[in-house]
Amino acid sequence: MPDDSEDLLIPPAHARSISPSHTGYTPPTSTTLMMDNLRHTRAGGLKRKRGGWVVVVSYVFDWVIIAVAGVIGYIFGAKTPNKRPFSLYDPNISFPFTVKETVPVWLATCISVIAPIFFIAVISLIFVPGATVPRGTPKALIWKRKLWELHIGWLGLALSIASAWLITNGMKNLYGKPRPDLLSRCQPDLANVAKYIVGGYANTSMNGHLVSANICMNPDKAKLDDGFRSYPSGHSSSAAAGLIYLSLFIASKFAITIPFLASGTNVDAASFSAFPSRTRHNTAMSAMGGPESYEMAPRGPASSGGGRTYTGGSIGAAEEKRLARHTRAVAAVRLQAAAPPLYLLLICIIPWFASIFIASSRWFDFRHHGFDILFGYLIGLICAFFSFRYYHLPISQGAGWAWGPRSRDKAFWAGVGSYSYSTDHNVGEYYRAGDEEEALSPDSLDHGSSYGHPVVRANGTGLESNVGPDQPGGIITGRKPPSLDVDQ
Numbered sequence: 001m002p003d004d005s006e007d008l009l010i011p012p013a014h015a016r017s018i019s020p021s022h023t024g025y026t027p028p029t030s031t032t033l034m035m036d037n038l039r040h041t042r043a044g045g046l047k048r049k050r051g052g053w054v055v056v057v058s059y060v061f062d063w064v065i066i067a068v069a070g071v072i073g074y075i076f077g078a079k080t081p082n083k084r085p086f087s088l089y090d091p092n093i094s095f096p097f098t099v100k101e102t103v104p105v106w107l108a109t110c111i112s113v114i115a116p117i118f119f120i121a122v123i124s125l126i127f128v129p130g131a132t133v134p135r136g137t138p139k140a141l142i143w144k145r146k147l148w149e150l151h152i153g154w155l156g157l158a159l160s161i162a163s164a165w166l167i168t169n170g171m172k173n174l175y176g177k178p179r180p181d182l183l184s185r186c187q188p189d190l191a192n193v194a195k196y197i198v199g200g201y202a203n204t205s206m207n208g209h210l211v212s213a214n215i216c217m218n219p220d221k222a223k224l225d226d227g228f229r230s231y232p233s234g235h236s237s238s239a240a241a242g243l244i245y246l247s248l249f250i251a252s253k254f255a256i257t258i259p260f261l262a263s264g265t266n267v268d269a270a271s272f273s274a275f276p277s278r279t280r281h282n283t284a285m286s287a288m289g290g291p292e293s294y295e296m297a298p299r300g301p302a303s304s305g306g307g308r309t310y311t312g313g314s315i316g317a318a319e320e321k322r323l324a325r326h327t328r329a330v331a332a333v334r335l336q337a338a339a340p341p342l343y344l345l346l347i348c349i350i351p352w353f354a355s356i357f358i359a360s361s362r363w364f365d366f367r368h369h370g371f372d373i374l375f376g377y378l379i380g381l382i383c384a385f386f387s388f389r390y391y392h393l394p395i396s397q398g399a400g401w402a403w404g405p406r407s408r409d410k411a412f413w414a415g416v417g418s419y420s421y422s423t424d425h426n427v428g429e430y431y432r433a434g435d436e437e438e439a440l441s442p443d444s445l446d447h448g449s450s451y452g453h454p455v456v457r458a459n460g461t462g463l464e465s466n467v468g469p470d471q472p473g474g475i476i477t478g479r480k481p482p483s484l485d486v487d488q
Contacts, residue, residue: 058411062155066162073166081228082176083213085198088188095366097184102361108235111354112242116157119246123253124150130400152391152402157245160387164241164380168234177231180366185227186216233368233376236359240380243355248388250348253400259337260396
């Protein structure tokens with residue numbers, strides 16, 4: 001079985017960059033590693049692995065596991081539940097039986113399962129991959145991404161619903177809690193109550209005896225058994241699992257999130273000022289001997305020699321470069337994020353509100369107690385969040401993408417010492433050939449590309465980067481990055 005030690009047989013580009021005049025280690029950029037591996041491929045040193053069917057089989061196995069979980073949940077639901085003893089004088093189980101439910105099972109299935117399947121398909125096939133696709137990208141690659149996002153969207157939905165279904169049905173029959181309408185289902189044998197007493201005691205104010213379910217004379221066994229499946233609510237868990245997952249999916253694909261300041265953002269005092277570009281202008285002017293704002297003024301003593309002076313007009317070459325980098329990198333904090341349009345937020349929360357309505361209907365239909373509804377909803381909520389994040393990037397950081405496929409080497413097993421299922425053992429943990437690289441020839445990586453042709457994006461996101469090519473995380477591109485010096 002291949003392991004990570006095979007990396008020693010493939011000398012990477014950054015290993016050859018160490019010279020006698022540069023004794024420190026320089027971490028390789030993703031661009032360097034990608035170009036090195038592709039050049040190595042042209043030279044015949046690294047062959048692309050075959051066997052994509054292994055990855056396909058691993059995802060088919062995921063579907064099989066989810067299907068088995070659904071079948072087990074169905075079996076659990078068909079079992080005769082435990083039947084908790086109850087009191088004939090308990091007002092909490094004395095509500096009438098509602099013949100016509102507000103949201104029957106078939107309607108709950110359509111809303112919580114069929115509707116999310118449909119909307120995930122529409123969003124994946126119409127709105128993916130979005131406006132970031134470079135011109136000239138093959139249509140086959142675009143459809144590959146559409147179908148992958150559709151597959152992962154459905155896979156996460158299936159995991160959410162199946163897990164909630166399994167947990168809920170297992171707990172229902174395990175606890176056997178009476179529903180609020182149990183007595184109307186029970187039809188108790190009042191003439192022989194003493195035969196069914198299993199606990200409790202009577203006093204002068206009330207009859208506190210507990211009776212067993214054997215007191216019920218209703219010949220409809222299915223209706224009677226269902227009267228002992230109050231905890232937790234299946235409608236609530238299924239609605240939350242399906243519809244909250246759909247809300248998360250919509251929020252991800254349409255970039256609906258609370259505005260935030262990204263981690264690692266270059267922020268200094270100028271970024272929080274009213275007009276950062278004017279503040280930066282004053283800073284640059286002061287370097288030439290002009291006026292400077294108080295907050296940006298240097299606090300140290302005046303320098304001497306070839307560097308800048310604060311009173312007179314000289315500036316060193318290093319300081320000039322530093323000021324130039326400062327001017328390019330700093331932008332107003334308030335311009336680094338904005339609130340999405342409210343109509344998108346409304347679209348996003350409609351499924352969530354629908355799940356709340358379905359759960360609430362179980363209260364006024366006298367099918368569940370309040371705690372049963374809340375706990376069932378919590379089960380669905382946890383399943384939805386877990387299933388979404390299991391297959392998708394975080395909403396605030398992932399730009400709406402699902403995680404990519406597993407690598408061939410780790411389709412079924414990664415083992416100790418490997419932090420990712422997306423990397424190949426023989427190539428190492430730094431590099432993984434993706435679908436964007438497959439659409440580009442190695443020559444385009446050597447010579448860059450111009451506007452209107454595919455652009456190699458080395459920031460690992462597939463998105464345009466504003467970082468210059470001479471900085472870490474830079475890109476190979478034929479266009480000048482847009483200026484950040486804008487105050488509006």
